[in-house]
Amino acid sequence: MGAASRAYLVAYNAAQAAGWGVCLYQIAGALAAGGGPAEAYRAGAPSAAWMQCIAALEILHAATGLVPSNALNTFMQWLGRSNALYRIAQAIPELHANPAAALMLACWSLGEVVRYPWYAATAAGACPRWLTWLRYTAFIPIYPAGVAAEMVLMWRALPFIRRRGIFSVAMPNAANFAFDYATFITVVLAAYPYLWWGLYSTLLRQRRKKLGPAEPAGAGKRD
Template sequence: MPPKTQDVANLSNGNIYLVFYNVFLSLGWLIVLIQTLHHLVYEAGSLDGLWESTSSVLKIFQSLAILEVIHAAVGLVPSSVAMVIPQVTSRLVILWPVLCAVNNTHSSIGLPMLLVAWSVTEVIRYAYYFLSILKHVPSILTFLRYTLFIVLYPVGVTGELLCLYAALPTVAKTRMYSISMPNALNATFDLHSTLIVFALLYLPVFPMLYMHMFAQRKKVLGKSKKAD
């Protein structure tokens, strides 16, 4: 007997909020995906104008992911804060001081790679989340949620690193957002060096997150097979 669908009227206030949050984010990322594919198809794969076509919506919906750290921290969702922070932080670093600040990253092949990987991942992930709250997740969505990451995660990470690499010469030359001594704060900051360290952190962090998803895949899909 299939599980009974959760009536929205019987949900807690927290879960009602999460349903609307996840529906909103899923639709937002669907717009990013449609904009990306529309541009690539109608511009014959050209990267010219791709950033301009997608950036407005992308900036809004990726930035809203900051709320996921708060959701985990206050116990609104069962996610580990330690797992959420690296995922959200990596996206925001690539979005703001790399893609938004350095124009030559827009011609990197990494841009369409990360746009497609991010948007497909997020459309599925947020749809899975809100349908889980309603206890009405189609089996195909569960399969996609815990299978497509096998390809999408490496593609997305590769795209992120390619864009970051494309940004480094400009960041080094202009010293954007860098702080030199002496100054009133008696502190120094170099964005170029920070981005290099950030890229190196992918070496330990990406395998950890990737293996975590494989463990989740085994747990969830294994449970589905037993139920069948």
């Protein structure tokens, strides 16, 4: 990797870490001020929306080989979060008071203020062991909690989607095309546990590789 690419990745990941740190601070600040789930969600949502939008660059990073990630997997993860944020939580204000909305943003923020600093430090070639441990340990409780919050929001959104026809296309129309967003979300909900476990188990395998037992002193040395 060239120096310019390395510098860009350090700057990009540092910016993402800072942005999600602001989001976490805003959520915590709202709760500390006596606000409820709705206030906490609304405090952090603008920052989360910006950072999630900027994260679309990561699809390009993977597609161009700037980072060793699968472009399709990166796109699917970005799309899943974007759907939960922009088309569910942001589109249905009644969901803001549901604790799952604030929990979703809190879990995302907690995960990203660990993940992005690790990426930045790794790109800089100066990642401390403790940060690697945190990167491959913090996700264990955070990831399931965040996914559960996303699923709760999608489930709670279904009555509103059906009643208002949100993001749905009814027949007849000039394109002769119909799309029922409620059905789409129902299918997504059914697939979520399977998709989640695929990603989660991959992270667990990576954790074993990254944090496996250290090689004994002298191992691999030639006599």
